[in-house]
Amino acid sequence: MWEYTDLVKEHFLNPRNVGEVENASGTGDVGSLACGDALKLTIKVDENGVITDAKFKTFGCASAIASSSALTEMVKGMTLDEAAKITNEDIADFLGGLPKEKMHCSVMGREALEAAIADYRGMALPMAEGEIVCECFGVTDLEIIRAINESNLRSVEEITNFTKAGGGCGKCEDRLREILQQTVSGSKLEWIKPMEKPKRMTTLQKIKKIEEVLEREIRPGLRKDGGDIELLDVDGDFVSVSLRGACKSCSKSQTTIKEYVEKKLRELVLDTLIVEEN
Amino acid sequence: MDLHHDAVIYMDNNATTRIAPEVLEAMMPYLADYYGNPSSMHTFGGQVGQALAKARRQVASLLGADPEEITFTSCGTESDSTAILSALQTYPEKRHVVTTRVEHPAIKNLCENLDRLTGHKHRVTRLKVAADGTLDLNEYAEALTEDTAIVSVMWANNETGVIFPIERMARMARERGILFHTDAVQAVGKVPINLKELDIDFLSLSGHKLHAPKGVGVLYVRRGTMFVPFLTGGHQEKGRRGGTENVASIVALGRACDLAAEKMEDENTRVKALRDKLEEGLLAAVPKSMLNGHKTDRLPNTSNISFEFVEGEAILLHMNRYNICASSGSACTSGSLEPSHVLRAMGVPFTAAHGSIRFSLSTYNTEAEVDFVLEKMPGIIESLRQMSPFWKGN
Numbered sequence: 046m047w048e049y050t051d052l053v054k055e056h057f058l059n060p061r062n063v064g065e066v067e068n069a070s071g072t073g074d075v076g077s078l079a080c081g082d083a084l085k086l087t088i089k090v091d092e093n094g095v096i097t098d099a100k101f102k103t104f105g106c107a108s109a110i111a112s113s114s115a116l117t118e119m120v121k122g123m124t125l126d127e128a129a130k131i132t133n134e135d136i137a138d139f140l141g142g143l144p145k146e147k148m149h150c151s152v153m154g155r156e157a158l159e160a161a162i163a164d165y166r167g168m169a170l171p172m173a174e175g176e177i178v179c180e181c182f183g184v185t186d187l188e189i190i191r192a193i194n195e196s197n198l199r200s201v202e203e204i205t206n207f208t209k210a211g212g213g214c215g216k217c218e219d220r221l222r223e224i225l226q227q228t229v230s231g232s233k234l235e236w237i238k239p240m241e242k243p244k245r246m247t248t249l250q251k252i253k254k255i256e257e258v259l260e261r262e263i264r265p266g267l268r269k270d271g272g273d274i275e276l277l278d279v280d281g282d283f284v285s286v287s288l289r290g291a292c293k294s295c296s297k298s299q300t301t302i303k304e305y306v307e308k309k310l311r312e313l314v315l316d317t318l319i320v321e322e323n
Numbered sequence: 324m325d326l327h328h329d330a331v332i333y334m335d336n337n338a339t340t341r342i343a344p345e346v347l348e349a350m351m352p353y354l355a356d357y358y359g360n361p362s363s364m365h366t367f368g369g370q371v372g373q374a375l376a377k378a379r380r381q382v383a384s385l386l387g388a389d390p391e392e393i394t395f396t397s398c399g400t401e402s403d404s405t406a407i408l409s410a411l412q413t414y415p416e417k418r419h420v421v422t423t424r425v426e427h428p429a430i431k432n433l434c435e436n437l438d439r440l441t442g443h444k445h446r447v448t449r450l451k452v453a454a455d456g457t458l459d460l461n462e463y464a465e466a467l468t469e470d471t472a473i474v475s476v477m478w479a480n481n482e483t484g485v486i487f488p489i490e491r492m493a494r495m496a497r498e499r500g501i502l503f504h505t506d507a508v509q510a511v512g513k514v515p516i517n518l519k520e521l522d523i524d525f526l527s528l529s530g531h532k533l534h535a536p537k538g539v540g541v542l543y544v545r546r547g548t549m550f551v552p553f554l555t556g557g558h559q560e561k562g563r564r565g566g567t568e569n570v571a572s573i574v575a576l577g578r579a580c581d582l583a584a585e586k587m588e589d590e591n592t593r594v595k596a597l598r599d600k601l602e603e604g605l606l607a608a609v610p611k612s613m614l615n616g617h618k619t620d621r622l623p624n625t626s627n628i629s630f631e632f633v634e635g636e637a638i639l640l641h642m643n644r645y646n647i648c649a650s651s652g653s654a655c656t657s658g659s660l661e662p663s664h665v666l667r668a669m670g671v672p673f674t675a676a677h678g679s680i681r682f683s684l685s686t687y688n689t690e691a692e693v694d695f696v697l698e699k700m701p702g703i704i705e706s707l708r709q710m711s712p713f714w715k716g717n
Contacts, residue, residue: 084712107640
């Protein structure tokens with residue numbers, strides 16, 4: 046069970062401003078069903094640029110709902126310029142704090158607010174102009190850099206906690222580490238370079254590395270014989286692959302998997318990997 | 324910290340169960356007065372040894388086993404690890420293990436770490452499940468090879484309650500000279516088990532799923548099966564498991580096994596009827612809800628239902644408001660935003676997997692409780708859906 050503050054529980058059980066503002070001046074739509082959380086924020090802005098009304102619809106856990114509710118309470122009565130300055134930390138603080146694994150819920154709130162303001166102003170989302178780093182959750186480098194700076198993030202895990210980047214397939218982990226290094230060194234903090242080859246790898250790191258080795262070391266050989274190989278899944282040490290083309294009907298396919306593919310992957314990625322054909 | 328238990332509607336019995344009052348009564352003297360060590364020479368300790376022997380007979384009787392085939396452990400996880408690692412050590416030349424994609428983490432994570440634990444390379448085949456959570460016996464037959472040291476398949480799945488055809492699967496392994504282990508933690512007390520008539524070599528069970536306390540388990544080892552202990556130490560449990568016996572909990576488990584035999588009929592009639600009423604009521608009252616797992620090949624107490632377009636943690640916390648206890652397959656935590664590996668293996672779509680709730684009943688549930696849950700759940704789901712940007716009405 047999560048240790049939620051009383052304020053989080055209160056906003057979750059009695060959420061304020063649920064629904065959609067009629068004839069909204071701006072709408073912010075972030076997240077998706079597959080991601081496990083999503084937020085649609087609608088705001089009404091008067092002629093003086095003051096937010097007179099804000100409503101939300103949220104799919105997600107208790108802290109996602111509480112963050113959305115808090116956000117709508119915070120922005121009502123603010124000018125757009127004031128609202129634009131709200132950070133995810135402000136939302137979390139309003140609720141008396143969030144568990145660190147749930148910080149991305151507050152980030153979702155801030156993103157929805159930015160999207161709604163940009164929509165009202167007829168502008169493109171500044172953060173959306175960055176380069177997409179995490180494809181699973183559509184997180185850009187600008188969003189990541191901002192989270193690193195605003196929340197003093199110092200590890201890839203923290204970046205995932207705050208932005209969700211890297212929390213899906215994990216292919217972007219190396220890029221996240223790079224961004225973290227650049228951003229942190231830019232802010233004059235000491236940065237210790239991570240070890241070249243980690244002894245333990247996350248599944249996400251494994252997938253990336255395995256794909257790399259397949260592409261560089263294994264596919265060229267198989268393609269010469271009219272075959273190919275596809276990576277289906279990585280679960281713990283189990284690597285599930287499928288042989289394609291000429292390899293599929295080859296009587297030596299089991300030998301190819303065990304003697305060639307598994308051997309290479311154990312040598313170059315992790316010596317505990319077990320390759321299975323599906 | 325405030326603890327509360329009043330008026331809790333407990334429908335999370337696949338997570339753990341309440342200690343039966345009869346069981347608590349049976350174990351109390353061994354916490355209070357009879358604290359002797361069963362290995363001691365004096366009568367004060369020796370009489371405790373007799374209590375252990377009785378508990379062993381009680382467990383054996385529920386399983387249709389001989390008392391000498393029963394070894395007490397600390398939990399289901401220890402029993403599972405002991406069985407698998409024993410098999411791999413007694414057949415060191417065999418390097419293949421067959422299991423499923425929906426095992427409990429006790430087996431799943433063990434199988435992922437076999438190489439590290441044994442110092443040898445192993446190949447693990449993890450059988451797929453169909454959309455209703457059932458296994459394909461043809462795939463199973465093909466997976467069994469001369470190199471296979473052991474098969475480990477759970478008797479019933481903890482998340483969906485789906486029951487696997489363990490009798491047939493054990494026979495198929497035996498015919499090929501392969502050891503067979505089953506994690507029967509969820510099945511014991513709900514499914515009749517007679518090990519004398521089955522080809523099972525190892526079976527794990529856990530006390531706290533059976534109205535005994537946490538911290539006690541059993542490993543059944545068929546007579547004549549080669550065995551290497553997991554915990555070496557003293558000569559307790561005939562040298563099969565070192566460590567001074569958890570006497571009170573073992574006595575409790577013995578009593579719980581007697582009770583389980585008495586209540587098995589109730590589990591499969593009254594409790595099943597309550598489960599069915601709850602399930603049918605929810606599926607009828609809540610649009611866009613669906614059952615996860617096979618409708619009939621299933622434990623009588625378990626119902627795993629997905630409510631589309633809402634998220635599991637939010638549902639559970641609303642239920643918590645009414646003191647209704649259940650579980651969810653959803654895991655809304657960054658880093659693992661993916662729902663349970665069981666639902667994922669069954670191919671349950673994301674729209675539904677995030678909103679899955681597992682109800683698991685016991686003999687202590689009443690019809691009034693089911694009615695209360697049926698009264699509250701539709702409103703909880705409806706209020707969350709009203710809040711969900713994906714909900715477009717019925």
